[in-house]
Amino acid sequence: MEKIRTLRGFRDIVGEELEKFRRVEAVFRGHCGILGFREIELPVLEKTELFVRSIGDTTDIVEKEMFTFTDIGGDSLTMRPEATAGMVRSYLQEGLHAKERMTKVFTMGPMFRHERPQKGRYREFHQIDVEVFGVKEPLVDAELIWMIRMFLGELGVEKYRIEVNSVGCKTCRESFRGVLVDFFETRKGELCEDCLRRLERNPLRIFDCKNEQCIRVTGDSPFLFDSLCGECRDHFELFQGYIEDFGVSVETNKRLVRGLDYYTKTVFEVTSDDLGAQKAFIAGGRYDNLVGEMGGPATAGIGFAVGVERLVMLLAPLSGKTEKRCFFAHVGDQARGRLIPLLKASAARGINLLYSYEAKSLKSQMRYADNLGCGFVLILGDDEIQKGVIVLRDMTGKTQHELPLDPEKAIEELERLNGL
RNA sequence: GUGGCUGUAGCUCAAUGGCGGAGCAUCGGAUUGUGGUUCCGAGGGUUGCGGGUUCAAGUCCCGUCAGCCACCCCA
Known part of the structure; x- marks a missing residue:
């Protein structure tokens, strides 16, 4: 008889790794409590439309990485590939936008993406997800960065890099997109196949390419960062000032782009060289249009997600228990x-x-x-x-x-x- | 979705195309009822799965599944 084993990219979490998971969760809960975040538990299964509308229908996640199926009643359902969409849905469904002037929430649990497994990447993986709704001020952007640093400090993680950037708002992005496409059209011959595809769909992502030739081309290209509108520029500068006040050191990386459509203004990523190719273990950003686009009142939002498996890989071995x-x-x-x-x-x-x-x-x-x-x-x-x-x-x-x-x-x- | 590497005992790994082994672990024993070190012994395998070549396949070939790593993408 054939042995039954876990699905590809799914696994049992046991032993010391599980203890590290629990520790990460406990430390995080502590920090969230101190900073006034409420924990909420979200469903793992949602209507497919929720993710299509929030993440963006041309993103890779929605196009080819979701665990989607039709249930007995004929609805298209999807195992959540990330948590922000569900958070926004819950925020609106629970009427929090009407109840409180701003909302700080966090959740943790499994996410699902149908990708090819590799180091630090599984089809079922765990995220801790933090969101703040209703605050436009860049002070909260900086507060989240500070929170991340405190959290990592308590876990004893020292070797990491925090990179920040601004991807602007709708208006500066729209106008820049034309400039960018014009530039890349003149250098089309030097771009790799993937980037030619990106040029059609989402030219900003060309900045993410690891191909040397493409990096050379983008080195000559204009950056969105340099043509932000006045409001976005002010926001970023204030953000940087607050980060300094918090005493956190970050690097500005004009190439940093996020893969999800909903990001605006501030984006950031925490990476480690001890992780293999999938080296980002915390990432997030601002999404000031998302709540409105999901049918709610215009509400600013910002959040980040921690990849728990990746973070756990950075933790030192736990000291042996002295349990008698x-x-x-x-x-x-x-x-x-x-x-x-x-x-x-x-x-x-x-x-x-x-x-x-x-x-x-x-x-x-x-x-x-x-x-x-x-x-x-x-x-x-x-x-x-x-x-x-x-x-x-x-x-x-x-x-x-x-x-x-x-x-x-x-x-x-x-x-x-x-x-x- | 694409590519490379790898699948042999619970774990780590041997075995020129010719009888599938070792170390660790487990279990039992070494004067009756006393652990760790040592010694002796035992159990444990459809060599991932399915085909093919061959007198003969763990070994060669094809397929498939899985794992790892990378691409892609992302936490």
Whole structure:
């Protein structure tokens, strides 16, 4: 029979990696609380239209990377490929735009994209997603950058780079697009195949290309950054000023472009060289038109997403737990009969008492206790029962004591002797 | 979606086209009821799957699936 395994790009998260996941989540929750963010839990499945409308129907995500299917009722549904769309939907559905002047929320959970797996890229992956609705001021842009730095600092991640840029608003982007297309038309022969395609669909993305020839061409090209409208330029300058006030160092990268259609003004990316080709592990930006485009009132928005798998790869190994465990070794039916009372007594006191379910030789049980990393072993056999004691062996010091046979008293004594 | 590399025991890996092995791990034993070190022993395999070539395929060929890495894209 064929072994069933996970789907391609899906995996079990276990052991130390899971502990790191939990740590990242816990540290992040802490920071979000301090900064006034509310946690919300969103559905993993939404109507396909939500993503088509928000992410953009010509983006790669929507065109070829979504897990989309038709349900029994005939609706087209999609496993969320990112969280912002759902956040906006929820913001409007819950009427938050009417209830509060601004909204700070975060969520975390699995996202799904049907891509070819590689280092740091899975079909099911996890994001922590933070969004602020209703604040136009660049102060909040800087606050998010600062928040990221605090968060990474607490996790002990030191080697990373924060890059920022502005992709302008609708008006400066529209007017620049013509300039850009005109420029690239004159240099068409030097662009790679992919960039020729980008030229048709989304010329800004040519700046993202890794092809050397294309990088040379874009080096000569005008940058959107240099032809921002007055408002966008002011926004970016204020943003930079606030970042300085927060004391965070960032680099301005005029090439930085994001792949989703909804970004406006501030965009940013946090990268690490320790990650392989997929080196961005946090990214985000402002999306001042999205809420309006999704049918809500014109509302500014900004947010970012943390790629948890990628971030976890940067975490140092966790220090070994010093959890104190105790083992109960039983020899003979009479001793085994004492197992349940002992188990109840130790559980009541919060002690992790391990034991062998099967009746095994004492040697085997001792070896098992050692394998499990138990510092103490309670030994009970016919001799002890006759004497009315339980033997307590300290596995590191190799010393043995006698404890009372009574389970409650024995556990009490064990606690007293060893500070368990 | 494209390309390169790789699939052999739970893990890491050997095996010229000729009887599928080792180390680690697991389990058992080494004076009766005492762990780690040491010694002895045991279990564990449809060589990813399906075809083909051959007297003979883990090995060569084709297909397929999966993993890794890169492209692409993105967190």
